[in-house]
Amino acid sequence: RKEVEQDPGPFNVPEGATVAFNCTYSNSASQSFFWYRQDCRKEPKLLMSVYSSGNEDGRFTAQLNRASQYISLLIRDSKLSDSATYLCVVSYSSASKIIFGSGTRLSIRP
Amino acid sequence: NAGVTQTPKFQVLKTGQSMTLQCAQDMNHNSMYWYRQDPGMGLRLIYYSASEGTTDKGEVPNGYNVSRLNKREFSLRLESAAPSQTSVYFCASTPDREQFFGPGTRLTVL
Numbered sequence: 001r002k003e004v005e006q007d008p009g010p011f012n013v014p015e016g017a018t019v020a021f022n023c024t025y026s027n028s029a030s031q032s033f034f035w036y037r038q039d040c041r042k043e044p045k046l047l048m049s050v051y052s053s054g055n056e057d058g059r060f061t062a063q064l065n066r067a068s069q070y071i072s073l074l075i076r077d078s079k080l081s082d083s084a085t086y087l088c089v090v091s092y093s094s095a096s097k098i099i100f101g102s103g104t105r106l107s108i109r110p
Numbered sequence: 111n112a113g114v115t116q117t118p119k120f121q122v123l124k125t126g127q128s129m130t131l132q133c134a135q136d137m138n139h140n141s142m143y144w145y146r147q148d149p150g151m152g153l154r155l156i157y158y159s160a161s162e163g164t165t166d167k168g169e170v171p172n173g174y175n176v177s178r179l180n181k182r183e184f185s186l187r188l189e190s191a192a193p194s195q196t197s198v199y200f201c202a203s204t205p206d207r208e209q210f211f212g213p214g215t216r217l218t219v220l
């Protein structure tokens with residue numbers, strides 16, 4: 001079983017829709033959680049950190065559920081420009097323990 | 111600030127050839143990383159360097175060597191390239207948890 005698992009998608013939704021992804025992690029010692037965005041043939045870039053209390057950045061909301069060991073990303077009023085792959089990232093206290101999920105591909109159609 | 115730079119952007123090698131991928135960052139970060147990204151596999155850590163003068167193996171170090179030349183530069187060397195090393199290679203640096211990635215090197219080994 002992978003340490004960090006994501007539904008690979010693709011999710012194909014119309015512009016303006018709300019879409020949600022989940023990511024599960026297996027190690028309860030995980031300390032920090034992130035969502036990264038990766039455009040086709042580009043490098044990953046940080047979208048947002050995920051805090052225990054949940055956090056929102058414009059149309060994006062991230063939540064953490066430590067008891068069930070998953071994090072989620074909600075995108076409201078989706079735009080064409082949101083089309084990308086979204087990577088879930090889990091890290092521990094050690095500099096080397098940063099685990100990337102395989103990514104969820106999102107495609108927004110007009 | 112250029113951020114994280116990588117050279118070359120593309121490379122084609124024959125089996126058995128050697129090459130060095132270069133990475134530099136101008137953000138004064140202590141930690142630097144080398145990842146490879148393969149379809150469906152996510153990013154996998156090859157080697158990392160928590161600080162100048164130190165390097166450690168990640169998840170998939172076999173077939174690679176690294177050098178942390180100074181605080182800015184972290185190079186990845188393939189001594190005898192194999193077709194299994196065909197991949198996209200990303201270098202990253204971090205001040206703490208958020209990782210900043212270079213644009214990647216697309217390597218094909220024939």
